[in-house]
Every structure is written in structure tokens, then in C-alpha cells.
Amino acid sequence: MNTAYSIADKILAKLRTHRGPVPTRDLLYLGNRAAVDQSLSRLVRKGAIRRIQRGLYDLPRMGKLLDQPLTPSPDELVRAWAKNNGLKVVPSGARAANALGLSTQVPAKITYYTNGRTQTLKLGPYTVQLLNRGPKTMDVSGRMAPLVLQALRHIGRDGVSPKVVHRLRSTLPHKEKAELKRNLHHAAAWMVPVIKEITGEDTH
Secondary structure, X not given: OHHHHHHHHHHHHHHHHOOOOEEXXXXXXXXXXXXXXXXXXXXXXXXXXXXXXXXXXXXOOEOOOOOOEOOOOHHHHHHHHHHHOOOOEEEOHHHHHHHOOOOOOOOOOEEEEEOOOOEEEEXXXXXXXXXXXXXXXXXXXXXXXXXXXXXXXXXXXXXXXXXXXHHHHHHOOHHHHHHHHHOXXXXXXXXXXXXXXXXXXXXX
């Protein structure tokens, strides 16, 4: 019993310091699967933590205005779900363009690409569409490079204006620009000179 209680305390500590939902997979270092599951169930029953979906938990955080539990963003939920299932996800082109500030249009459907099977998920209050994509999309490494490539693909060759290039060049940190350069081989041919402009390379 003491072991279970100590695991519960460690779970709470983990959730207090983690932004967004935590997959069960990230808690298994605390003990064996049965003990971790038991502690999670006990904490949910007590109302100390929230079970968003099978295998996903968070610490309910109250909103300042309405004094109600805040709902994690779709991106937080999808990434936590993917990690728990050993998969990769990348926002669709429209979502990526919006996230990067290149479009003010919020996509009506929540769509992500994945190296898993095509399916529709219910994650918390959201309905998420996952579309299977191959290595050209899913093998892009880094945190921002997948978003940039998808956003450029969505905007299209004729839609990439100097304003788009300037925004990405001025907002992407140096580390993310280096990552983008390392992923040039995944980009369409027309994107290569655009990416070189974004990363500050001389394209002439």
C-alpha cells in the first residue's frame, strides 16, 4: 500500500510540472503497470486528477474567468495520444499555417497526419481526423520543420509572398532554422529556394 501511495504522490508531482496531458507511458518508470494503473484510478476517483481518455491524464486547471476546469488544446491532446501509442503526428497544412501565424483562418476540421492508420478519434471534447501519410511527410524531423513544410505546401507556390517569408524568417529561432535546413531533402523542389530565404541562405 505504501508503494501505491508513493507512486500516487509521484504521479501528482509529474502532472503538476507538466503542461498538458500526460500519457500513461510516461509514468511507467514510477513502478510496475498494475501499481501505476491502480494509483491513477485512485487519484481519478478522488478527483485529484482527470482522465481525459484511456491512457491520458492531466491535473485539472481552473480558468480565471469562469472558474471551470480548462480543456487542453487539441494539439496537446493529439500529441499526448500519439506518444502513448508510439506514433507520430503532424498538423495538416491548414492547421500548420494557422499555428505559424500565416493564416487567420481556423480550420473547421481538426486534422493531423500520422504514420499510423487513418481513423477518427474522440479526444476530450474534440473530434480529430487522423490521415495516414508516408515518409515524405512523417520523416521530417524536429519541432517546427514539419509545420513549416506543411504550411508552405498548403499555401502553395503562388501563395508564398515576401510577407510569408519575412514572418517565418523573423519568428523562427536559429535552432529551428538549422533543423529546417536539415530537412531540405523532404521539401518539394519549388520550396527549396523559399526555405533557403527563410533560413538566411543566399539563393543566388
